[in-house]
Amino acid sequence: MIFRSTEPNISIPEQPLTEIVLQRAIEFALQPAMIDGLTGRTITYRELADSIDRVAAGFAARGFSKGDVVAIYSPNCLEYPIAFQAIASLGGVSTTANPSYTASELAYQLNDAGAKYLLTVPELLERGLEAASQSKVESVFVFGNAAGAIPFSVLLEDFDDLPKVQINPKEDAVALPYSSGTTGLPKGVTLTHYNLAANVYQLSNRELISSADTIIGILPFFHSYGLQIFLNYSLYCGATVVVMPQFDLETFLRLVQQYKITRAHLVPPIVLALAKQPIVDKYDLSSLKIITSGAAPLGNELTWECEQRLNCVVKQAYGLTETSPVTHINPDEREKIKPGSVGPCMRNTECQIVDIETDKPLGFHEQGELWIRGPQVMKGYLNNPEATAKVIDADGWFRTGDIAYVDEDGYFYIVDRIKELIKYNGYPIAPAELEAVLLSHPAIADAAVIPSPHPSTGEVPKGFVVLKSEATTGEIMEFVAGLVAPHKRIRRLEIVDKIPKSASGKILRRLLVQREIANIGEKPPEPQLTKNLQLLQQLASSFDETKRQ
Numbered sequence: 125m126i127f128r129s130t131e132p133n134i135s136i137p138e139q140p141l142t143e144i145v146l147q148r149a150i151e152f153a154l155q156p157a158m159i160d161g162l163t164g165r166t167i168t169y170r171e172l173a174d175s176i177d178r179v180a181a182g183f184a185a186r187g188f189s190k191g192d193v194v195a196i197y198s199p200n201c202l203e204y205p206i207a208f209q210a211i212a213s214l215g216g217v218s219t220t221a222n223p224s225y226t227a228s229e230l231a232y233q234l235n236d237a238g239a240k241y242l243l244t245v246p247e248l249l250e251r252g253l254e255a256a257s258q259s260k261v262e263s264v265f266v267f268g269n270a271a272g273a274i275p276f277s278v279l280l281e282d283f284d285d286l287p288k289v290q291i292n293p294k295e296d297a298v299a300l301p302y303s304s305g306t307t308g309l310p311k312g313v314t315l316t317h318y319n320l321a322a323n324v325y326q327l328s329n330r331e332l333i334s335s336a337d338t339i340i341g342i343l344p345f346f347h348s349y350g351l352q353i354f355l356n357y358s359l360y361c362g363a364t365v366v367v368m369p370q371f372d373l374e375t376f377l378r379l380v381q382q383y384k385i386t387r388a389h390l391v392p393p394i395v396l397a398l399a400k401q402p403i404v405d406k407y408d409l410s411s412l413k414i415i416t417s418g419a420a421p422l423g424n425e426l427t428w429e430c431e432q433r434l435n436c437v438v439k440q441a442y443g444l445t446e447t448s449p450v451t452h453i454n455p456d457e458r459e460k461i462k463p464g465s466v467g468p469c470m471r472n473t474e475c476q477i478v479d480i481e482t483d484k485p486l487g488f489h490e491q492g493e494l495w496i497r498g499p500q501v502m503k504g505y506l507n508n509p510e511a512t513a514k515v516i517d518a519d520g521w522f523r524t525g526d527i528a529y530v531d532e533d534g535y536f537y538i539v540d541r542i543k544e545l546i547k548y549n550g551y552p553i554a555p556a557e558l559e560a561v562l563l564s565h566p567a568i569a570d571a572a573v574i575p576s577p578h579p580s581t582g583e584v585p586k587g588f589v590v591l592k593s594e595a596t597t598g599e600i601m602e603f604v605a606g607l608v609a610p611h612k613r614i615r616r617l618e619i620v621d622k623i624p625k626s627a628s629g630k631i632l633r634r635l636l637v638q639r640e641i642a643n644i645g646e647k648p649p650e651p652q653l654t655k656n657l658q659l660l661q662q663l664a665s666s667f668d669e670t671k672r673q
Contacts, residue, residue: 125485127475127530134471136325136499140291141298141317142176142213144324145360149173152335152362158202161340161366161379167202169362177286179210182279184287186263188240190215193300195239195261196346197221197230197252199369203267203276204345205355207243210279212298212317215289219300219312220346222627223248230255237300237312237506246270293317300506301348303445312506313348313445322499323448324357326470330453331416331441335362337386338411340379342368342394347628348449349419353389363387373397377407384411391419391629392426393570395438399430400569400592412436414456418443419628421538423560424463442466442538444524446515448500451475452536465535473498476521477530480542491539494528495521527554544633546575546583553612555633558585561607562614567595570623572631576616576640584615588636591619 137144146169153170160166167175188194194211196218198204211218219237221230223245234242234255243265244252253272256264266273298317302310333339339358343350358365366383368376371394379385390398395417398404412434417427418441431438439461443449454460454467461467469475476495477486486492501522504512515523527539540554547553555573562571569592576586589600597617605613624632 125476125487127469127477127534127536129469129471129473130534131329131471134325136318136322136472138293138318139321140213140215140293141320141356142209144321145209145356146173146176147360148362155335155362156364157359158205158341159364159366159383160202161368161375161383165202167206169359172206172359175206175280176209176213178281178283179206179276179279180213181283181286182281183210183216183241184214185283188214188216190289190291190296191217192240193217193219193237194241194243195219195221195230195234195237197223197225197242197244197248197255198267198346199223199245200341200345200350200367201245201267201369202367205359207276208299208345208351208355213286213289215291215296217297217300219302220351221302222344222346224627225251227251227254227258231258233302233310233312234259234261236302236310241265243267243276244273249273291317293321295503297503299348299351301346301351301445303348311508311511314503314506315348315448316503319448319500319502320352320356322472323352323450324360326472326498326500327357327450327453328361330455330467330470331357332456333358333361333363333387337361337363338383339363339365340368340376340383340385340388341365342371342376343389343391344627347419348445349389349443349628352449373401374403377404377409380409380412381407386411387414387416388412389416389418392417392422393625393629395422395430396426396563396570399426399433404433409434409436414439416441416453418450420630421540421556421560423556423563425560425564427463437461440464440466442536446502446522447496447498448502451496451498451500462531462533462535465531465537467536468534469496469536470498473500475530475536477528480527488532489529491527491529493542494524494526494536494538496524497521546573546585548581548584548611553585555585558587558604558608558612558614559631561604562587562589562600564607565595565600565603567591567593568600572623572633572636573614574633574636574640577644578615585612586616586618586640587614588618588620588623590621590623 149169156166157169157172158167208218242261245267249270264273267276297314299315300312341354415438427438439454441453452466474497477492479492497520540556545552558573559571568589570590572588575583578584601614624635
């Protein structure tokens, strides 16, 4: 059974991405496009468009040509969108790198992507230069000034006119973020101009951003979620983006109050903080009307708690790096949002729910793997046709690796990743479901659940919780037992100071699994436990969320 949007398909223009993003820059010329939240430095839409042209001309004057790749290794800053759009306008490709990467991790991406230039910040230059020395990078540029790199500002100097570049939107890549996909080392996700442009147009009737909106740019720009929302869609809509280089709760709250932020695109850990941290009450957040959460599941209880505290709409969206990224999103209207759902699929998007054992299409309320087909689906993994063929079939269906179901109204619900399901006596248990239950306990500030080897059942769910008030492990386990089926009960529980998470807000379950392996390794294992431990070690190496994107 194929599920489609209830809204009619739209015509998507085949234009270069930057032309689409900046098509109303003249209309919004004097309006702030980007504001540095820490310094107040502001770039208007006129200055943004002019800077993009100048940087593009500067790159071209130094021999940059269509198809060349620039690695951007930087936290969020005002220059990031200028660099990205300038590279795009020349038919070049930006491969965005996680600023927490080590030199060796960055070197892998530089080599795999075939980067010609590296663009970074002074604080990361030492690591950047070390990585560049292990690659074929020809020049290293830096936002600001630092010895050993070319200042980005020289690209703004008055060079010759921009070269005319013929871009084929459906074929030419514009972004190359990295994702682990389903297995193995991180892979370059080839996103074309058409992929990202299609997603911009698809968002336009569900995420109703306008030039009247001021948005907090806290999600990392290197990640597909932040890249698309802040570097493309918000600028296309004429909104003002207040940029934060990294998340700090008090700074975030201060900026929401100071700039009267109207919309926030967040991840569940930030929603959790807004719902539960006492410091939130010290700030006036009344300007905030809509929070859109993505990158990981958001429980119903947490959604309700945040909405009640902030008096704003909290809705979920869903997508993947390989889908540019958004495929599902709830409407803005509160009455059209379904709790726990990521919303209906977007226009021009088709979905199937497929049995994970037989590949048989399923119907309403039947859980299976979510398959997606649409113009936002990536061209493929860079130089890796074998990996591409594993996730995109001959008919264009992309296998997400996520377990989901759909209701009669076409609203989708994400259960968990296939490979993260806990098998208790053969019964599959979704960690995200138990995490949502744990977070509904009044004493719990944060939670994670992993599989823990067991000699007779194979695995049992083990919870890790961060407390905000007193509670015993026995009380918490009894609380969960009263809310779930017997096979889903938390069998082991540990109180910790912090739940490890990635920059995109996903729980780093692999780290907790490794911790569990180490703890079990200290005890004489039973034969069946040894077998389960080996399986757990294999599982730890394959967890998708931990291959830092």
